[in-house]
Amino acid sequence: MTKAVSPLGEAWGQFLRNKPAVAGLALLIVIVGFVLYGHFLFNADPYRIVWGPLTAPGEREGIPLGTDFLGRDIFVLLLKGGGPTMAVGLSAALLTVVIGIAMGALAGYFGGWVDDLLMRLTEFFQVLPALLFAMVLVTLFAPSLVTISFAIGIVSWPGTARLTRAEFLRIRELEYVTAARSIGAGNSRIIWKVILPNALPPLIVSAALTVGVAILFEAGLSFLGLGDPNTISWGQMIGQNRNFLLEAWWPVAIPGLAIFFTVFAVSLVGDGLNDAFNPKLRSR
């Protein structure tokens, strides 16, 4: 007898058959691997000045990607700078999803005035231009990885909240929810144990895409000089080198490519998850 396949297992199978998604996942694993373990392979101080400023890639052996405006090795900076970008991306996405799910679940489950109130709040946050508001927060409360993650999370949750709410509105009318209620399950049990697991597929997809958005967000803030001043990050590298753009394109282009490929990989994975959870839509 074959083992019964869970819906998640089935979706995973679908995912593995989706070539772009698997390619995205592989690319992501490579990037994360380099960022996490790269400094073991290339044990070097990113702040060390290795050669003249703005050395072109390949111009000198041992400095494959050239140097930045201070003469630091771009390859080593890249390895070091991915960490904060990804850490902020992940924790901001986590915060976004947590706030979004909590707001959306309460609004969708209880309806009535709770729904009205929370939806007004959601609309309010959608009116605030996210990056500008995050800039205000970071400027007022001093930039650090924590405040930056917090700022990104605070401005990004409305999308997740709307999605969660829609799912809750749909699922709460289904029979198994009524069944759970009829055997005496309380509100919190129904929300977290009955409805949420069934609302997960679209939320997982949206969480994956949120990671991409959060990475871009962090890059934007760092580019503006609002990143954590004590660390290196990809956006910051672009921001610092842009004044020398007319003399040297590579210190700007290369970190941008790193951001681009990371977000591209994340969204390929997100699209793949989406297709895996909604096989019907695949023909689109």
Place this chain on the structure above:
Amino acid sequence: MAMMRYILQRLLYGLILMLGVVVLNFFLIHAAPGDAAEVIAGEMGGTTEEMMAQIRAHYGLDQSIMVQLWIYLKQIAMGDLGTSYHFNRPVTELILQRLGPTVMLALSAQLIAMLLGVVLGVLSSRRPQGILSGFVSVFSTVGYAAPVFWTGLMLVILFAVWIPLFPVEGYVSARFRGTGLAYALNVAWHLVLPATTLGILFLAQYARLSRTAMIEVLGADYIRTARAKGLGEGKVTFNHALRNAVLPILTIAGLQFGNLISGALLVETVFNWPGMGRLAFDSVLRRDYPTLLGVLFFASAFVVLANLLTDLSYRFADPRIRTGGR
């Protein structure tokens, strides 16, 4: 009339949202570490005791927090967003000067993105499995993944340095003395790269969205009816299908204005475009909080207004909502 009542209702709601922004600003100033007067004065270095006393008096900072909120609200209602101690000018005046360039940039980008995006989407919807469709799918993921400020810098290298077609930055050439049409053309020439940069970010989304919407609409029964009448494919696509596919596109367009402003902020910084985003960037560097919060206020107002206009155009485009059926 139902339409007027609706507009008034929406305006009132917009005002409430703006009130929310003001209250938020107020509490942010007070929640920030340090004395509120210091926050308002910013890290000017040169702030004198006399100036601090003036700020305290102006904002009633020795009174209870509710009284302070009331004073703050009253000032904003009168159009007083405070004074920029860095520029030594009223914030409102400072921002109004920068409003035009930002609105011009944001709307040109939105226009480029929507028009081109819809054209791409419509063309690719005719062959859902064709090459153009594949291109739209890939391009929409690529356009979304590239950080907008980086796209801008890459365009500068390409089209201002390597192939010097457009200026590297700025709003108008430094020693330009022309007026009238010549001036407008010079500004337009400077606008091309920033607007394209910002447009690319949204173009991909519109192309993908309009492709999906068109594919769905082209399968509708009324399209078959239109063909059965003997209409040609051009009229079927553009009169009958697009007129319906525009509805979901408008909905998304309305949700984009916040992102549009965020994007404009980065693009203005890249191209040294003298708009609100550039102003926000400068005031961050100088810790000029009244200006920064003023920009937040005006940018939110722009989003509220743009949403209202989108809503109205949606009602105009969909008779089912306009005539109150359904």
Place this chain on the structure above:
Amino acid sequence: MSPLMSLSDLRVEFDTRHGRVTALSGISLDVMPGETLGIVGESGCGKSITALAMMGLIPNPPGHVTGGVIEFDGEDITRASNRRLRQLRGRDIAMIFQEPMTSLNPVFTVGDQIAEAILLHQDMSRAEADRQVIELLETVGIPEPEARAKSYPHQLSGGMRQRVMIAMAISCRPKLLIADEPTTALDVTVQAQIFDLMRDIQAKFGVAIVLITHDMGAIAEMTDRVAVMYAGRVIEQGTSDQILDTPLHPYTRGLIGCIPVLGRAAASTDRLPPLAEIPGVVPPLHLLGDGCAFAERCALADDHCRAVRPPLDDKGHPVACHHAGEIA
């Protein structure tokens, strides 16, 4: 008299996930000027494809006309240019559809939608077209036609929308009107009104009608001649009386057994025969074998039926069955 519309040996294929399947194989049908031809069958038998083929509207891709001739007024429209087809559509051949709810464009007024067809095919000013729209709406029995012309589809009931569709279809005095299940989506009382209207219009304009339906009651009420379709073929054909009174194919008999007869035989409900039911469903097109497509569902079927497809032979009237007329 020569037929107005004549299909001979028409073959239509579709590309699907299961490869290329034959949706219509060797359909031959004639429609005489001014008559009403009924095409009956269950969903999936190919009757709607036949209708679309008559309009030159087979969606391509995935559909292809791979054989046969469709002659309208002596002109083979399978060879006609797109331009010529567009000229014929709406002007000489018009169509009304099953779903009046979704067949009208929601963002235009019904008056504009009718006027569009008029202006497309007739040399007329907008004002004249508007006047004609109101006349047409009156003809199809819509009260307050001036006001209704300015209505949007969602402001009208299903029956009214189908009247609008009919007004649009007859706006250019077509010679042939194809009605694809025109009443399926409507209430029973409204159905009768729509059929009455179609009969009036036929009497007034002399238009030939092809009525596509799965409802034998509608056949009994409306048609002069009937073609019964099954799995992409015509399996029985004759005058309405022949088909209703002496059906030869077991499938046709099944369909007639399924009529919930109103009027004619329904004088006393307890004299009605019990509703017969045809077991099973139409086989998927990609699974058709060499034998009779109906064999799997047929009480009379034997090995011969499963091996050899019966040809359409005249046994009183044309029927494709080895056991035509036998009783189970």
